[in-house]
Amino acid sequence: MNQIFLEQPGKYSRTETCCRSCGGNSLEPFLDLGSTPLADRLLTQEMLEELELTFPLVVAFCPDCSLVQILETVAPEILFADAYPYYSSFSPALMEHSRANALAQLEERKLGPSSLVVELASNDGYLLRNYVENCVPVMGIDPADGPAAAARKIGVPTLCEFFTEEFAADFAESHGRADVVHGNNVLAHVSDTNGFVAGIAKILKPTGVAVIEMPYLLPLIEHIEFDTIYHEHLCYFSLTALDKLFRRHGLFLNRVEELSIHGGSLRIFVEPSERVEQSVIRMLAHERAIGLDQASFFAEFSSRVDALRKELVALIADLKAKGHSIAAYGAAAKGATMLNYCGLDRSQIDFVVDRNVNKQGKFMPGAHLPILEPEALAERKPDYVLMLAWNFADEIIAQQQAYLAQGGQFIIPVPHPRIVA
Ligand code: DWN
Numbered sequence: 324m325n326q327i328f329l330e331q332p333g334k335y336s337r338t339e340t341c342c343r344s345c346g347g348n349s350l351e352p353f354l355d356l357g358s359t360p361l362a363d364r365l366l367t368q369e370m371l372e373e374l375e376l377t378f379p380l381v382v383a384f385c386p387d388c389s390l391v392q393i394l395e396t397v398a399p400e401i402l403f404a405d406a407y408p409y410y411s412s413f414s415p416a417l418m419e420h421s422r423a424n425a426l427a428q429l430e431e432r433k434l435g436p437s438s439l440v441v442e443l444a445s446n447d448g449y450l451l452r453n454y455v456e457n458c459v460p461v462m463g464i465d466p467a468d469g470p471a472a473a474a475r476k477i478g479v480p481t482l483c484e485f486f487t488e489e490f491a492a493d494f495a496e497s498h499g500r501a502d503v504v505h506g507n508n509v510l511a512h513v514s515d516t517n518g519f520v521a522g523i524a525k526i527l528k529p530t531g532v533a534v535i536e537m538p539y540l541l542p543l544i545e546h547i548e549f550d551t552i553y554h555e556h557l558c559y560f561s562l563t564a565l566d567k568l569f570r571r572h573g574l575f576l577n578r579v580e581e582l583s584i585h586g587g588s589l590r591i592f593v594e595p596s597e598r599v600e601q602s603v604i605r606m607l608a609h610e611r612a613i614g615l616d617q618a619s620f621f622a623e624f625s626s627r628v629d630a631l632r633k634e635l636v637a638l639i640a641d642l643k644a645k646g647h648s649i650a651a652y653g654a655a656a657k658g659a660t661m662l663n664y665c666g667l668d669r670s671q672i673d674f675v676v677d678r679n680v681n682k683q684g685k686f687m688p689g690a691h692l693p694i695l696e697p698e699a700l701a702e703r704k705p706d707y708v709l710m711l712a713w714n715f716a717d718e719i720i721a722q723q724q725a726y727l728a729q730g731g732q733f734i735i736p737v738p739h740p741r742i743v744a
C-alpha cells in the first residue's frame with residue numbers, strides 16, 4: 324500500500340473548506356499540528372525503508388454549528404485498511420466498561436430473543452459478545468477484516484462493511500430494524516458524518532435507541548489532550564454540535580452520560596422521538612455558559628499545546644543529558660501524535676511496548692520506535708517510561724509493579740508532563 328502512496332501522492336486526501344456537519348463555510352482554524360504520518364499506520368521493517376507520506380493536521384471550529392473538526396480527509400480505504408491493528412479486547416478496563424454498558428441496555432430495554440442489537444464499528448466483538456451470551460440476536464458491522472474475523476470466531480456475526488446511508492437502507496430491508504444501535508468511537512472517524520447519522524435513523528425501530536460513545540471535546544481542551552487529534556478522528560464533539568447534527572436527521576439527543584474512558588467521553592442516547600432529559604439540558608446550558616459554542620474558547624489552546632510540547636521535550640532532553648535511558652508504553656494512535664508533534668524518536672526513546680500482539684514487531688509511524696511486548700520493560704530496565712497510553716495509566720502501572728520495584732519511573736505527558744514512581 325505504501326508503494327501506491329509513492330505513485331500517486333495526494334490522491335488519498337482532500338482538504339475540506341466546508342463544515343462536516345452543517346456545510347458552513349466559515350471554518351476557523353485554531354491549531355496546526357503540522358504534517359504528520361497516519362497515526363494508526365504501524366510500519367513493518369520493509370516499510371521503514373520507504374518514504375512515509377504525511378498529511379496536514381489542522382483543527383478548526385465551525386461557528387455555525389460549533390463542530391470542531393480537522394480539515395484533511397484521508398481516504399477511509401487507507402485509514403482503516405486490513406492492516407488496521409486496533410483490537411478493543413486488549414484492554415480489560417475497556418471490556419468491563421463495555422460489558423456494563425451492554426447489560427444496562429439489556430435490562431432497561433428488556434431485550435430478548437426477538438430483539439436485535441447492532442453495533443457500528445463492532446471491532447472484535449468486544450461489546451456484542453455480552454448480548455450473545457444473553458441470547459439476544461446481534462449483528463456487528465466493521466470494515467476491518469482482522470477484527471471482524473476475530474469477532475466471528477467468538478460467535479458474533481459481523482458484516483465486513485463501511486456503514487453508509489445506502490448500506491443502512493439495504494440492511495433495514497434484509498435484517499429489519501434494531502432495538503439498540505451501539506456505536507463507540509466511530510462517529511468521529513467517518514468521512515460522511517451526515518450519511519452515517521442518516522443511516523442510524525434508517526436502521527432504528529421507532530421505539531429504538533442509539534447508544535453512542537465518543538471522546539468529549541471539553542476534557543480534550545481542559546486537559547490539553549491534543550494527542551487524541553489524528554487523521555482517524557475527523558470530528559471532536561461538544562454536546563451542542565452533536566445535538567444539531569442528530570436533529571438534522573430527525574433524531575433526538577434525549578440523554579447523556581459523562582464517562583472517564585479515553586480521557587473523558589460522552590455516552591449519548593438518541594431516539595426517533597423527542598423526550599429530552601435534564602442531563603442534556605444541564606450540559607447544553609453548561610457548554611453555553613463557558614462558551615464552548617464560541618471560537619474564542621479555543622483561542623489559547625494552540626499556545627497551551629506548544630507549552631506542553633516544550634515542557635516534555637525539555638524533560639526528555641534533561642533525562643538524556645543525565646545519561647538516563649527512556650522507553651515508552653502504548654503503541655497508541657495518540658502516541659504517534661505525541662511523538663511526532665514533539666519531535667521525539669529513537670534518538671531519545673529506545674522502544675515502545677504494547678500488549679496488542681498484532682502491533683508487536685512493527686514500528687511507530689514517523690518516530691519509528693520498535694514495538695515490543697511489555698515484558699521488555701523488566702528485561703531491559705529503562706530508567707524512565709513515557710506513558711503514551713495515559714488514558715489507561717492506572718491499569719498499566721498496576722501491571723508494571725515489577726518494573727517499578729526495580730526503580731523504574733513513568734512519565735505522564737498530559738495535562739502537564741510529570742514523573743510518577
Ligand atoms: O478512537 C480510537 C480510540 C478511542 O482508541 C481508536 N482510534 C483507537 C484507540 O486510540 P489509541 O490507538 O490511542 O488506543 P488506546 O486504546 O488509547 O491505546 C491503548 C494502547 O495501549 C493499545 O495499543 C493497547 C495498549 N495497552 C497495553 O499495551 N496494555 C492497553 C492496556 C490497557 C494495557 O494494559
Ligand code: ZN
Pocket residue numbers: 342343344345346347385386387388389390
Ligand atoms: Zn458546522
